[in-house]
Amino acid sequence: MGGEKMMTKRKQQRLIGYHVGVTLLTLLSVGLVTALLMGWGDRCAELVGINGLLVVFAIDYVVRLICTPNRKIFLIQSAFDLLGIIPLHPVFAFFRLGRLVRFIRYHHLFWRLRLNSKWTRAYHQFMYKTGFIYLFSISVSIIVLSAFLFSLTEKQSLANSLWWAMTTATTVGYGDETPHTAFGRIIASVLMVGGIGFIGLLTSTISGFVADRSRQVATSQERQEQADLNQLLAKIETLTEKVDHLQKQVDDSKKIR
Known part of the structure; x- marks a missing residue:
């Protein structure tokens, strides 16, 4: 052992x-x-x-x-x-x-x-439990590898290729960099399908997490307000009982007199 x-x-x-x-x-x-x-x-x-x-x-x-x-x-x-x-x-x-x-x-x-802290727990929940980190890694990998292959086939610099890959994957498409070879167009087609799909998943993951957190905050606030209301009602009930008890004592003292 x-x-x-x-x-x-x-x-x-x-x-x-x-x-x-x-x-x-x-x-x-x-x-x-x-x-x-x-x-x-x-x-x-x-x-x-x-x-x-x-x-x-x-x-x-x-x-x-x-x-x-x-x-x-x-x-x-x-x-x-x-x-x-x-x-x-x-x-x-x-x-x-x-x-x-x-x-x-x-x-x-x-x-x-x-x-x-609460912030680090929220960060961990967002990055890993939603799968955002994996979607982000795959999206970046697709963009970078597409830019790498584009730079080789189209004889472009890495900076220009990365710019082309970003504008293509995000559907911005300024048109300043375009593929001219058959292989370059195949790379662009793969990037359009794969890159846009994963970026769409990233966007939906972010919006879903924000909406879920908003619901959690709203639910937490409602629970807190309900707890405060219950506590206030309990205090009012206790105070009412004390007033009734005091009134009874006053009535009893009047009867004795």
């Missing part, structure tokens, strides 16, 4: 060490990309560091994918991790920040830091 507890404790310590190490590497990679984009420091050294961390995160992703018991759930929950190892542009490293969110959630850091 003691040996099992010791093994469980060591496993937990290794897991915490792994998460802390990944968190530090995530912050380091984001810092290097930020420095590269801002033109700070040695560009060559930063590129070497970014590419080295890219390999580390790619290996980590593949190992976790192989070891996970449910690959379908893993691919949905780790969509940002997959985007974070795309070698097309260093800016994709910012998607690795999703690991920080999972680290905070897995180890219940808000609760441990006594920050588990």
Whole structure:
């Protein structure tokens, strides 16, 4: 029994060490990309560091994918991790920040830091119980991957491709960027169907959550008002009984006289 507890404790310590190490590497990679984009420091050294961390995160992703018991759930929950190892542009490293969110959630850091307030509970309910985080991850993945393929087939920059993907998925469609090749039009068609569908689900999820919260607040207010009214009625009844008792005492004293 003691040996099992010791093994469980060591496993937990290794897991915490792994998460802390990944968190530090995530912050380091984001810092290097930020420095590269801002033109700070040695560009060559930063590129070497970014590419080295890219390999580390790619290996980590593949190992976790192989070891996970449910690959379908893993691919949905780790969509940002997959985007974070795309070698097309260093800016994709910012998607690795999703690991920080999972680290905070897995180890219940808000609760441990006594920050588990009403706001954090509402945030958790919105992000996970409604499935918003999964819909958001899939939507972002579709937009980014479509932009990536569009940039390759249409010979466009990543910035222009992302702009095209956003305007297409949100049905804005300014028309300043359009596909000219057959493969580019296929990508656009897939994005129109998949992207618009998931963005519609996102919108309905947000509106449904807001409506549900509004109903909960209204119901809570009604219950509070009813409780206050019942309390007031109880006090009035008690006061009435005391007045009746006092009146009876007065009448009895008059009879004695």
